[in-house]
Amino acid sequence: MVEQRNGDQRPPTIYDVARAAGVAVSTVSRAFSRPGRVNAETAARIRKIASDMGYRTNPLARALLTGRTSVIALAIADITNPYYFGIIRGAQAAAIDAGYTMLLANAQESDRLEREALDRSIGMVDGIVLTSTRMSDSAIRKMARLRPLIVLNRVVVGLPCVVTDHRHGMREAVAHLTELGHTSMTYVAGPEAAWADSVRWQALREIAAERGLKVHRIGPHPPTVAGGVTAVEQFRTQPAGAVIAYNDMVALGFLQGLAALGAKVPADVSVIGFDNIFGTELVTPGLTTVASPLQTLGATAVRQLVATIGGAPPQTGDPVMLPTRLVIRGSTGPFRRRRTAAAFRSGSTAGG
Amino acid sequence: MVEQRNGDQRPPTIYDVARAAGVAVSTVSRAFSRPGRVNAETAARIRKIASDMGYRTNPLARALLTGRTSVIALAIADITNPYYFGIIRGAQAAAIDAGYTMLLANAQESDRLEREALDRSIGMVDGIVLTSTRMSDSAIRKMARLRPLIVLNRVVVGLPCVVTDHRHGMREAVAHLTELGHTSMTYVAGPEAAWADSVRWQALREIAAERGLKVHRIGPHPPTVAGGVTAVEQFRTQPAGAVIAYNDMVALGFLQGLAALGAKVPADVSVIGFDNIFGTELVTPGLTTVASPLQTLGATAVRQLVATIGGAPPQTGDPVMLPTRLVIRGSTGPFRRRRTAAAFRSGSTAGG
DNA sequence: CAACTCATGGCAACCGCTTGCCACTTGCTG
DNA sequence: CAGCAAGTGGCAAGCGGTTGCCATGAGTTG
Incomplete structure (x- = not known):
């Protein structure tokens, strides 16, 4: 004693x-x-x-006997990334609704830290939501054997997943740019480990092929504002009239880098981001972006997890796919070959 | 069984x-x-x-016997407010350092929800950090009797508290504006329930009295971007050359409202915010702001909590006060009576 | 009026782990 | 070689609840 x-x-x-x-x-x-x-x-x-x-x-005593703690873990790749705010909020609301408390496991963008955080809390939780996890598929599967688990923002075959329909979002983005007369665009890539990056880039390539557009990829870049700023350096050597960034953080940084160069948005370059995070409506011009259903994403994952904990068969077939919505602000405008070319003083490469 | x-x-x-x-x-x-x-x-x-x-x-079995769960609760007034990102991050890092896991209790700006969330988790945690709590002093004291507890962003006599030195921050802000020639300024107030708001406003009044400056207060306004936008309506009836906003969210909204009116910042009006949240460096012009030591705030609170859990005597005397730092960006500039007056077409009230 | 059903409350085992206390084994010391 | 200390390992009593099963008494029925 x-x-x-x-x-x-x-x-x-x-x-x-x-x-x-x-x-x-x-x-x-x-x-x-x-x-x-x-x-x-x-x-x-x-x-x-x-x-x-x-x-x-005493919830511990109760849990010891019943095996239920009424706590779920939400693993997040990086708490400080505003992208996750919406997800956290949606998840939190759904958890409270279902009578669950949320444990936050921050991965700090590290496979190891994520696993450690999860290891420490797995014994106290009834289930896990893995958001933009950096772990390998096999590590995820191992974890899934221990507790009910939902994968958010990634597809792991055989496990229940909730993702955004990036493909459709990219289609909207490209359609918007095409309407504005753009036929050539640059994709600013995010980290190679990011599942969303590969899906977005691949979608863009396919769509470009369908429509006969020219696309070019630069990167990878860290998914941060700083990453976007430095991407401009790479961009200016081979500019285009339109830029599609991996996500809003990168897009926001790109906007800054462009401004530092004296390039005008959208007159010289149009920029589109992804996600519609906090801040995209505050910059000048406002950032046009493919909005992700952030709160819905978090809420859906939690609701599904709670159902699984309650004994429902886990949905292990096709991932649940949530729709995007194009938010048009000031950062996209008509293509003007001359202006683009002039802005980067790059001789005859205009449009290419 | x-x-x-x-x-x-x-x-x-x-x-x-x-x-x-x-x-x-x-x-x-x-x-x-x-x-x-x-x-x-x-x-x-x-x-x-x-x-x-x-x-x-099994951590539950261990906890049942030892009375230690190695989990601490972090109660947050509103997860979706970027102000808390830094705090969460700092707290998380300190918690991991000390071998603790963090449980997030979201209050959604509601006294009741906060208490419920805490009630649900109090049995599973070794201690609590209350951030910008909306609960009454007596409710806080009651909770403090149940578990080690640290109050963040508020002073509750007799309980260990960690706060920002708003008074000093305000002094820096006013000094900066004074150097730029401003002798009259408007304070855009936040919610009346916010402890920080009353401290900031009172500090401003005292400093103004000392220096013989004219200050005017408008509000209260919700501590959001929207709140800042609507504050402009009130401001234009009685403009001043400098505005000090309750926090960055309000300041950011104020900037937007000003832009919608066609007023130039900082030529017509200078604007200062508080906290230095994400986004303040992205807008044009960048927002001058009194930076709060967000991560340090969270980390300090957690470290102190962990020490208390470990048996250290709780620091119940004066609150720990952390310093601010003035971050000067583009939203503040020299006072120009004529421009301010002209921007709001308000006849002879220029300078008042 | 006996037999039976049903509502209510109590007994005690158990969840998985920790720890005070005791027993046993070794290796020394005097 | 007896006596003792130090080093190891085991026993068993909890931690604070939950729940299967049984006992009791009241109400119901033939």
Whole structure:
């Protein structure tokens, strides 16, 4: 036994309540958890006494026996990335709705840290949502054997997944640019490990092939504002009239880099981002972007996880795919070959 | 007993490991938790067997007995407010450092939701950090009796608190504006319930009195971008050459509202925010702001909490006060009476 | 009026792990 | 070689709840 035992400092247990109420502990327990099982009056009396004593059931003790903690873990690649704010919020709301508490496991963009954080909390949670995980498929599968698990923002065959319909989003983005007269565009790539990056780039290539457009890829770049700023250096050696960035962070940085160069948006270059994070509407011009259904993403994942925990068969077939929405702001405009060319003083490469 | 019992589906316990290793459970337990207490070879052998079997100690069972879960709760007024990102990050890092896992309790700006979230998790955590809490002092004190607790961004007498030195920050802001020739400034107030708002406004009044400056207060306004946008409506009826906003969200909105009116920043109006959140460096012009030590705030609170959990006497005297730092960007400039007056077409009120 | 059903409450085992205390084995010392 | 200390390992009592099963008493039925 631990040292403790300091008088009545310790919080009251069902034993204390039972003694005070003159009933057995089992009756107290049932008064709380099994409504009909105890005489209504008795139950009410017990509850009254319990609340007077300041009794609260110890969730650990309950969990030890029932195997349910009512806590779920949300693993996030990088808490400080505003992209995740919406997801966290949606997840949190859905969790509360279902009577669950959320444990936040921050991966800090590291495979190892993510696994450690999860390792530490896996014993205390009923299920896990893996968001933009950096772990390998096999590590994910191993984890899935331990607890119900949902993969968010990535497809792992055989595991329930929730993703954004990047392909459709890219289609919207390209259609928008095409309407504006652009026939050539540069894709600013994100990190190679990012699942979304490969999906987006591949979608763009396919769409370009279909429509006979010219696309060029630069990168990889870190998915940050700084990454976007440096991408401009690479871009200026081979400019185009339109830029599609891996995500909004990169796009925002790209906008900054362009401004530093004196290039005008959208007159010289049109820029499109992905996700519609906080800040995209604040910059000048506002960033045109393919909005991800962030809150819905988080909420959907949690709801599905809760269902699985509740015994529903995990949805292991096709991933759930959520739609995007194109948000047009000021950063995209008509293609003007001359201006683009002039802005980067790059002789005859205009349009290429 | 719960139904379960499905073959060897259940994870191995120390009993299984003990049987496999041919030792007593206590020896297995000690092999993990009490290094010197067991023969090194035996311990190594046990650990090998345990890891082969996929054994992991059940934190719930351990916590039930020891009373320690190694989890701390971080209550946040509103997860989606970028202000908290830095705090969360700092807190998370400090928690990991100390071997703790973080449980996120979102209050959604509501006294009731905050209390509920905390109620649900208090049994599973070793301590609590209350960030910008909306609860009453008495509710906070009650909670503090249940668990070690640190109050962040608010001063509650008798409880350990960590706050930003708003007074000093305000002094820096005013000094900066004064140097630019401003002698009259408007404060755009945040929500009345916010502790920081009252501290900031009072500091401004005192400093203004000292220096013989004219200050005017408009608001309260919600601490959001939208709140800042609408504040402009009130501002234009009685403009000034300099605006100090309750925080960056409001300042960012104010900038937007000003732009919509065609007023130039900083030529017509100078604007200063507080906190230095994500996005302040992305807008044009960049927002001059009094940076709060966000990560340090979160980390300090957690470190202090961990120390208290570890048995250190809680620091209940004066609150820990962390310094601010003035970040000068493009939104502040020299005072120009004529331009300010002209921008708002307000006849002779220029300078007032 | 006996037999039976049903509502209610109590007993006690158990969840998985920790730890105080005791027993046993070695290796020394006097 | 007896006596003792130090080093190891085991026993068993919990931590605070939950729940299967049984006992009791009241109400119901033939």
